[in-house]
Amino acid sequence: MHVLGTRSREIGALHWSVAMLVWICFGGIAVGQQIVASRGDATVLIEPYAANVVRVSLSLRRNDALAGPGYGISAKAAGAGWVTESTEGGDALRSSRMVVTVAPAGRRGPESVAGVKGTQADIAKFFNGSTPGVRISIRTPEGASLLEMQGWQMSVPNHKDGNADILYDRRPKDAPFFQVGATFASPKDEHYYGLGQNQEGYLDRRGHVVRCAHDYNAPAGQSVCVPFLVTNKGYGIVWDNPSATTVSFGFNDVTRWTSDVGQRVSFFVIAGKTYDEIYAGYRLLTGDVPMLPKSAYGYIQCKQRYTSQEExxxxxxxxxxxxxxxxxxxxxxxxxxxxxxxxxDPARWPDPIAMNEQLHAMNFHTMISVWPRFVPESRYYETVLKNGWFEALADGTPTNGLPYDRAGSDIDSTNPAAAKWFWGL
Incomplete structure (x- = not known):
């Protein structure tokens, strides 16, 4: 038994050595339950957050690819139940719900790029972009396709693409600016729902382009984008990049995400057998939202505006x-x-406390509209300015909208100290 046990360990060690040799040859490294792979000059990170939630991050800058997720993601990576494997098909990460595979270097699909000849090869010399091909597939363990990333982009804003002006917004302390994006296969029967408050009048995003940003002057009314959507193919996607992003759905059987500024492509994929399960994955990533006061679920009367306590x-x-x-x-x-x-203003609101007491006695609640803007004459302007808490131009000047907008400068609520101070106030 002792001899057999020793022999088993030797065979196991041999199998492990061969597996690691195969893994290294394909350019992947298993770090815990994650994949860190090289594809040309690109670094690819595949990182699980639950059995049905995975994050993909890739960049030409290794440290950016390996950095944690951006604003709004409160969950931590959790690799329990995931295993890594490497085959001729690429580097893979597998759970009971998902199989994520990074295709081998140089493979963009069934054909190798090395096999491209003639006119296509000539075009590739000049116009194939600055990013090496990276193809990532996400499937169920049963083999059903959830999502196929066919390509990605990362380029310095430039005059040829018509986006060089954004470089003027870069402050000295900012990381370098790149335009980043990813392209996904879009089967003809795939449909997309979500992206927050967009008021163009359609529910299914397929065949449309959405400018994912907060656009106060959007043609159909103020647009407030949330970069999260669900599909009828059993998954949802969270685009993890806090920048204005254009998403085109299903054109030529492709869906494309393009962010104006970023240092990497980063997104989460949530597999779900029901939409509720996808929404639960989103909640896992972004945290629990407290329930509103009960009165907020009833009828809310608002107009622009009630000018006095008497009114x-x-x-x-x-x-x-x-x-x-x-x-x-x-x-x-x-x-x-x-x-x-x-x-x-005491001239128009002489006794807000008494007003609220009377309204409460009539079974009303009140809401107040708080504007995070400060004119120079206001009592807190100098405090916000001194602490560097304003949204600012590259030269440090606080932003204040258009030249005729005299409603003050906006506080930068992405600054944790500014947000804490403003909420407390």
């Missing part, structure tokens, strides 16, 4: 006299003495 009380009495159901009244902007004062 609000008259409206409230009118609703109750007509026995109309309403739960919340919203006191919108310019209730303050100056933009950024965080007060209520």
């Amino acid at each position: 609000v009380m008259a409206v409230a009495r009118g609703y109750r006299a007509r026995h109309l159901p309403i739960d919340d009244l919203v006191i919108d902007w310019f209730h303050y003495t100056k933009m950024g004062e965080m007060d209520m």
Whole structure:
């Protein structure tokens, strides 16, 4: 038994050595339950967050590819139940729910790029871009395709592409600017839903282009994009890059994501047998959202705007006299003495405490519209300016909208210290 046990260990060690040799030859390294692979000048990271949630990150800059996710992701990587493997088909990471495979270097599909000849080879000399081919497939363990990344891009903004002007926005302390993006196969029967508040009048994104950003002047009304969508193919995707991003869905059987600025391509894929399971994956990544106060689920009355305490009380009495159901009244902007004062103008709102007591007695709740903007004459402007908490141009000048916009400068709520101060105030 002792001899057999020793022999088994020797054979096991041999198998391990061969497996590692195959793995290294294909350019992959297993680090815990993740893949770090080289494809030409690109570094590819495949990192699991749950049995059905995986992150893909790739960049020409190795440290950027291996860096953690960006704004809004609170979950930590979790590789329990995942195993790595390497075959002729590429480097793979497998769980009970997903199989993620990075194709071998030089392989963009069934054919090797090395086999391209003639005109296509001549075109490739000049116009194949700066990124080496990386192809990533995500499937179920049963073999059903969820998502196929066919290509990606990472280029310095330039005059040929017409995006060089964005380099003027780069501050000295900022990381280098690149335009980054990825291209995915889009089967003809795939449909896409989500991306937050976009008011163009259609639910299915297929055959449309969405500018994923906060656009106050969008043609159909203010657009507030959330870079998360679900599909009818059993997965959702979270685009992990805080930059204005253009997404074109299903044109020529391809879906393309392109961010104006980034240092890497990073996205999460969530597999789900139901939409609820996909949404649960999104919640895992971004954290739990507290339930709103009960009154917020009823009817909320808001207009632009109630100008005084007297007007609000008259409206409230009118609703109750007509026995109309309403739960919340919203006191919108310019209730303050100056933009950024965080007060209520006593000339128009002489006793807000008494007003709220009366409204509560009538079963009303109130909401207030808080604007994160400060005019130079306001009492907090110098504090925000001194601490560097304003959104600013490359030269440090606080942004304040268009030249005729005199509503003050915006606080940078992505700065943790600024956000904490503003919330407390």
